[in-house]
Amino acid sequence: MAERSSVFDMIGPVMIGPSSSHTAGVVRIARAAIRVLGDQPEEAEITFYNSFAQTYEGHGSDRAIIAGLLDFKTDDKRIKKSLDHAKEKGLKYTFKSVGNASTFHPNTIRLVLKSGNKEVEVIGESRGGGVIRITEVNGFTAGFSANLHTIIITADDRPGSIAFIADVISQDGCNIATMSVSRKGKNDIACQVLEMDSGLRPLTIEYLNSLNWVHNLIYIPNID
Amino acid sequence: MSFLFNGFASWKEYCETQQLKLHQPVLEYETKQKGRSEEEVFNGLLQAYEVMKEAVNSGLSEEMSSRSGMIKNGAKKVYNHPVTVLSPEFQKLISRALAAKEVNSCMGRIVAAPTAGASGILPGVLYTLQDLHNLSDKKIVEGLLVSAGIALIIEQKASLAGAVGGCQAETGSAAAMASGAIVYCLGGSVDQVFNAVAITIQCMLGLICDPVAGLVEVPCVVRNASAAAIANSSAQIALADVSAVIPVDECVDAMGEVGQSMETRYKETALGGLAATKTGQQISKRVLVQDIEILPDEDK
Ligand code: SF4
Numbered sequence: 001m002a003e004r005s006s007v008f009d010m011i012g013p014v015m016i017g018p019s020s021s022h023t024a025g026v027v028r029i030a031r032a033a034i035r036v037l038g039d040q041p042e043e044a045e046i047t048f049y050n051s052f053a054q055t056y057e058g059h060g061s062d063r064a065i066i067a068g069l070l071d072f073k074t075d076d077k078r079i080k081k082s083l084d085h086a087k088e089k090g091l092k093y094t095f096k097s098v099g100n101a102s103t104f105h106p107n108t109i110r111l112v113l114k115s116g117n118k119e120v121e122v123i124g125e126s127r128g129g130g131v132i133r134i135t136e137v138n139g140f141t142a143g144f145s146a147n148l149h150t151i152i153i154t155a156d157d158r159p160g161s162i163a164f165i166a167d168v169i170s171q172d173g174c175n176i177a178t179m180s181v182s183r184k185g186k187n188d189i190a191c192q193v194l195e196m197d198s199g200l201r202p203l204t205i206e207y208l209n210s211l212n213w214v215h216n217l218i219y220i221p222n223i224d
Numbered sequence: 225m226s227f228l229f230n231g232f233a234s235w236k237e238y239c240e241t242q243q244l245k246l247h248q249p250v251l252e253y254e255t256k257q258k259g260r261s262e263e264e265v266f267n268g269l270l271q272a273y274e275v276m277k278e279a280v281n282s283g284l285s286e287e288m289s290s291r292s293g294m295i296k297n298g299a300k301k302v303y304n305h306p307v308t309v310l311s312p313e314f315q316k317l318i319s320r321a322l323a324a325k326e327v328n329s330c331m332g333r334i335v336a337a338p339t340a341g342a343s344g345i346l347p348g349v350l351y352t353l354q355d356l357h358n359l360s361d362k363k364i365v366e367g368l369l370v371s372a373g374i375a376l377i378i379e380q381k382a383s384l385a386g387a388v389g390g391c392q393a394e395t396g397s398a399a400a401m402a403s404g405a406i407v408y409c410l411g412g413s414v415d416q417v418f419n420a421v422a423i424t425i426q427c428m429l430g431l432i433c434d435p436v437a438g439l440v441e442v443p444c445v446v447r448n449a450s451a452a453a454i455a456n457s458s459a460q461i462a463l464a465d466v467s468a469v470i471p472v473d474e475c476v477d478a479m480g481e482v483g484q485s486m487e488t489r490y491k492e493t494a495l496g497g498l499a500a501t502k503t504g505q506q507i508s509k510r511v512l513v514q515d516i517e518i519l520p521d522e523d524k
Contacts, residue, residue, distance in 0.1 A: 004229075007254045008268060010338050010375035010384075010401075011346075011368050014275050017328030018290075018440040019340050051438075054512040058292050058439045060331045080331040097516040128385070129336075 013130060016079045021107055022052075022059035025126030027079065028223060030068020032134050032146040033111045033122040035220040041113040044069055044093040049108040052126075053097035062095060065109065069093075073224070074130065105135075137218075140191035141182035148177055148195040150220040151205075156213040157183050157190035165192065165208065172204050189215065229253060229376040232421070232472045236414050246414055247369035253376075269365045272335045276324060276347035279334045283323025288330040292511040294441045295330065299323035313356060314453075321348025321452035322445060329441045338375045338384045341391075341440045342398035344448030346371065349402040349455050359409055367405035374401045374421055381473075382480030386433035387492040389483030395444075395451040396428030396479065402455035403462070412463050422468035423458040425475040430482055432490035434497025437508035443498055 015024045034041060046065055048056045056062055060080070067082035069091060078085060086093065101108070105125040112121050123136035134142050137152055144150045151169075155161055166176060174196040183190035199221050209217045229235065238249050254265050282288075284303055289296045303319035325344025328334045334343040346368075354364055375384060378397045383389035403420040412420070428451065436442040462468070468475070489496035498504050 004257060005376060005379060006258050007250060007265060007369065007372040007376075008272075010372040010379070011269060011272050012335055012337070014272060014333065014335050015340065017331055017334050017340055017343070020336060023331070053516045055438050057513050058437060058511050060291060063331065075333055077333055097513050098519060099516045100519045100521065102519075102521070128387075 009129075014075045015130065016064075016075060016077065018059055020130040021126045021128045022055070022061045023064045023079065024074040024130035025107070025128070025132050026061045026064035026109065027068040027072065027074045028130065028132045028146060029109055029122075029124035029126060029134070030065045030111065031071060031073075031223045032124065032132070032220060033113060033120070034069055034071060035223065036122050036134075036137055036152070036218055037113045037115055037118060037120045038218065039115040039118065040071070040089075041069055041091065041115050043114040044091065045096070045112040046093060047096040047098055047110040049098050049101045049104045049110070051106040052109060053099045056095075056097070065111075066091070066093060069111075069113070105133075108135075137191070137193075140184075141180065142191070142193050143180050144178070144193055144195050144220075146220060146223045148197060149174075149199045149222055150193065150195050151200065151208075152218040152220070153192045153194075153208065153214060154189055154216045155192070155211075156215075157185075157187050158213060161190070161213065162192060165194070168204060168208060169194065169196065169200065172198075172200050174198050174200060229373065229380060231381070232377060232418050232476075235373065235377070236418065239414060245366075246408055246417060247366040247373070250369040250373040250376075253373075265369075266365055269368045270361060272337075273350065273361065273364055273368065275333060275335050276337075277351055279324040279327040279332060279343070280320045280347050280351050281323075282332060283325075283327045284319065288326065288332070290326075290329040290439070290441055291331075292437065292439055292441060292507070294436070294439070294507070295326055295445055297326075298445065299326050313352065316355075317348055317352045317452055317456065318449045320351050321345055321449045324348060325445045325448040329439075329445060337371075338379070338397055338401070339386070339394050341386060341444050342394045342448065342451070344445070345395065345398035345451045345455065346402050346405070348448070348452040349406065353406055353409060357410065363409050367409040370408045370417065371401035371405045374404045378476055378479070381476045383483055385492075386435075389479065390486045390490055391431040391433040391444075391447060392425075392428050392479055393483055394433070395447045396425060396431055398448075399428055399451035399455045399458075400424040402452065403458045406455065406459035407462050410459070410463060412459075416462045416465065418472040419466075419468045420458045420462035422470060422472035422475045423461055424454055425472070425479055426468065426470070427454045427458060429475075429479060432486065432497050433492045434490060434499045435492065435494055436499050436504045437511050438492075438494040438499070439511070
């Protein structure tokens with residue numbers, strides 16, 4: 001059974017209108033995405049899919065996504081004027097609409113973000129009530145909600161790597177809530193996504209990152 | 225403890241056996257289930273109420289327009305209109321509910337209660353109630369706890385989402401929450417509070433969700449005003465001990481049943497009702513993004 005709601009789901013959340021899936025959820029997708037990039041983006045290519053494709057302007061999802069890219073929170077009154085703030089901060093962006101993408105959830109957004117020579121691609125769904133799911137990171141299947149602490153590790157696909165990482169994390173007293181692994185091919189590169197109830201120590205992150213079979217590690221603490 | 229919010233009957237029974245006031249089991253639920261202290265819950269709700277009042281005030285004072293242009297300063301016009309239909313209080317109630325919901329449509333800050341589409345109802349009702357009866361913030365927060373308890377049960381037995389249960393689930397639930405809060409704050413008995421909820425649901429039953437162009441603007445804004453009015457009329461009836469006849473738990477079941485059998489075109493899809501009218505269609509052509517790349521159908 002799904003977890004029971006809180007009093008603050010009934011009287012709340014405090015948010016910027018008009019709709020939690022078109023504003024709050026969209027802001028959160030962008031906030032998760034800039035953490036994947038690890039930097040303030042200089043350029044962003046934003047694609048709205050399916051039901052978002054038509055309604056993103058009317059619902060202000062364009063301003064919501066830019067606000068999230070500027071790291072504004074979901075109840076920040078500046079969301080309404082985020083396009084002006086983007087101009088000030090020199091964030092360049094383009095919007096695209098794509099309909100009929102049947103493999104995607106109705107409210108899907110794809111973000112390609114650039115900063116210096118870094119570039120990431122993130123796909124996220126806004127599932128209602130401000131709840132999101134990041135489904136893809138750089139072509140790997142991801143599947144995290146960004147309301148816990150998340151690490152995304154791309155590493156050589158070799159026996160024992162998953163158990164090893166889980167063990168290291170457990171030494172920090174972290175409880176793993178969800179975990180998924182996807183890979184491009186056997187013995188190729190695998191991407192592991194772990195959601196944890198509490199955060200990791202900087203030292204642990206540094207250690208995991210230093211292993212020679214780990215290519216890249218992204219750590220995303222709770223985005224709210 | 226979690227048995228509590230499975231229904232109104234068990235909520236009442238728990239209050240009676242434990243000698244509690246109606247809001248206390250809700251507070252207990254939140255502290256036990258979610259690990260928050262009573263103080264945190266109280267302060268959190270007080271903050272939410274502050275945001276509600278702020279939304280009312282900014283809707284009544286600031287210039288604002290929604291992106292589509294359909295919503296534009298309506299609340300201020302109502303508030304300042306020289307002709308008073310019933311009483312100044314009624315005029316204020318209506319304009320306050322409109323104001324907070326307009327702020328929502330214009331990308332301002334609001335409290336989803338229970339949803340963003342219904343975010344004008346509790347602010348309009350509680351603001352007016354506190355104003356008229358000189359209630360303390362503490363009393364209002366207790367009223368909000370009662371509202372939350374009502375919504376927790378409706379969510380469990382029916383739904384709070386327009387896309388699942390139609391507009392009865394959104395503005396209808398908010399009206400039921402508000403009505404229960406009024407009766408509670410004015411010292412009504414548990415039965416009277418639950419009667420107010422039952423009567424409100426009876427009045428809002430069957431309302432479809434048909435937003436023009438899929439935007440949370442028309443008819444959503446005016447429905448926040450009418451729901452606020454219904455919350456008050458039901459409270460007035462319930463306080464006088466007039467029975468709803470059909471018990472509140474059964475009213476909620478009816479709402480769930482109606483929601484389930486409602487056709488999808490009446491559930492936020494913008495395919496039926498007002499959204500499907502000639503003018504609704506024209507507006508949707510004008511305000512929706514037309515420049516869309518359409519992918520070919522996938523082969524099955
Ligand atoms: S019509 Fe639909 S979108 Fe508008 S308030 Fe009602 S349920 Fe919400």
